[in-house]
Every structure is written in C-alpha cells, then in structure tokens.
Amino acid sequence: MNKTARVALVALLCVGAAACSKKQEVKPQQAPEQAPVTQPAPETGKYTPADLDTDACLRQRVVYFDFDKDEIKPEFQQIMACHAKYLQDRPMAQIRLEGNTDERGTREYNLGLGERRGNAVSSALQANGGSASQLNVVSYGKEKPVCREHNEDCWSKNRRVEIIYTAK
Template identity: 50%
Template sequence: MSQLGKFITIILATSTLALTGCASKNKKSQVMVAPLGVGHGGNMGGYYGGPLVNNSDAIRNAARNIQGVVYFDFDSDAIKPEAARILDQQAQFLNSNQGARVQVAGHTDERGTREYNMSLGERRAAAVRSYLAGKGVNTANIEIISFGEEQPAATGSNEAAWSKNRRAELSY
C-alpha cells in the first residue's frame, strides 16, 4: 500500500472513531421531555406515558395540603423568595415521608422556540430539584419532566397569562 493509501486509511479510521464516539455513555440527566403533539384534555402537548411517581393514597392525601406550584420570572430558572417558602414546606414533607416520590414539571410561557422552552422548562424543574436536595431531600425521590409551553395554565398573549405559565408544578 502506498503512503497516500495508508494516510487515507488512517484519516478515515480516525474520523469514524471521532464521529461514533463511545457506545456506553452515562446518562447525565434524568429528565423526561413531553413529546410533541401528544394530546392532553384537548390541549396539545400532554404526557400519556403513565405516572412518573407512584405513592400511596396516604401520601397523596397528605400532600394535598401543601402548595405545589412555584413561579419564575421571565427567562429565568432562579428560585424566588416566595417559591423558596413553598419549597421549604415541600422539603419538610418529603423529609418526613422518606418513601414519598415527587414529580416536578417545568413549564414556560409561549414566547421563545419550542426547543428553547423545553430546555427552560427542564432548567426550572432541575432548579426545584436542586433546591430540595439542598434541604436534604433524596434526589432519587424526585423525577423531573419538561412540558415547555405545551400545557399553559392560562391563555392569552399578555403578562397576566404569561406569569401564570412560568412555573414548576410538584405532584405526588
């Protein structure tokens, strides 16, 4: 084989390795993203894959007494002081009920691309998970999902509607 042939073979082999990478990569995020176009109560964007968390009736009933929605500023995943008060109650409940599992669903308003909003919803849910973990909650008991803009709490193209849609919902 000529020098040029060897050189081309080496370049092709190196390119193939670089493009395919390692087949056994570790998961970096345990987030579920709501699929595009799945219906939910007449709205587009719901998730029908089954519950992400499975708790006893006693846990679900006890959790009903805790506020389960926190709100975010525009284009932000920062936990606001009023959200921190709600999450402190959630953390206390979860630490008192070690077997309880919670789903945190991140949502956004309609502004931005679908891809950006799915990412922002994930960041919001992850921020809630991180906050709870900082309060001693076992992250193995927290599942996150992003719905982006797909499940608005309010409709309309104004700040009143948008502010209700920029949220994370905790459910048991």
C-alpha cells in the same frame, strides 16, 4: 441686545433657577414583606399523607418564575422547605417536577428552560433535605399552558414548575 445674547441670558436664568430649587429625595417603595407560610407541626413532628391536603404549606404546589429565568424567587423558599421535610418524613414519597414556560421562544428553547426550572426546584428541595431519588424532572416547555391569552398576566401564570406527588 442681540438675539444670541438674549437666548444665552434666558438659558442662564433657567439654569440658575433650576440649581436653586429644592431637591426632593425619592425613596424607593419597599414591597410589603409576606409573612412566612407556616403551620403547626403535626403532633408527632412528622408529616403524613393526610397533611398533603390539610397543611397550607404543602397544598402550595406551584412555583412561578420571572420571564426567561430559572432562579427560585424568595417567596417560594418556605414552600421548598415544607416539601423537602415531607420527603424526609416519607421516604417512599415520589415527586414529579413539571417545568413549564410561556409561549414565547422556540419549542427547543422552552423545553430546555422548563427543564432548567424543574432542576432548580429539584436542587432547592435537595438543599433542604430532600433526596434526589425521590425527584423526577419533566419539561413540557410551552405545551401545557394554564392560560391561553396573549398578555403578560397570562404568560406569568404559565412560567411555572408544578409539584406532583406520584407516591405519597
């Protein structure tokens, strides 16, 4: 047998063996669902300024974002609902939404991205019943990092909007 025929025969046998092997179905792993963060409603059904420090949902005041994104992740929807209810219950309350980014990108781009993130949180609060007159969006871009290392774990902590109560 010549060399070309041998190579063709070996290739044919390999293809045949691969075709006869069992296919294993790979199932994508599902992330475990997080239980919604809920607290019993205050006795009167309305939030008070003291609840900002005692209610687990209201104490969560940072919303994190994916790289170069301004969409709110599903795990932060409950937090948006809690803060919006607080705004409804406390018409004199005021919030400053501070948009931040990681260090990558130009100063101008990051200021714009920080503002888009702040506006996304503002829109979510308004969609849940908060008033636009109670919200103020500020973008710091990459100017106020909480972590200064140069890796993804650190950058993910800097891609955030902080919810700051300026009047309770």
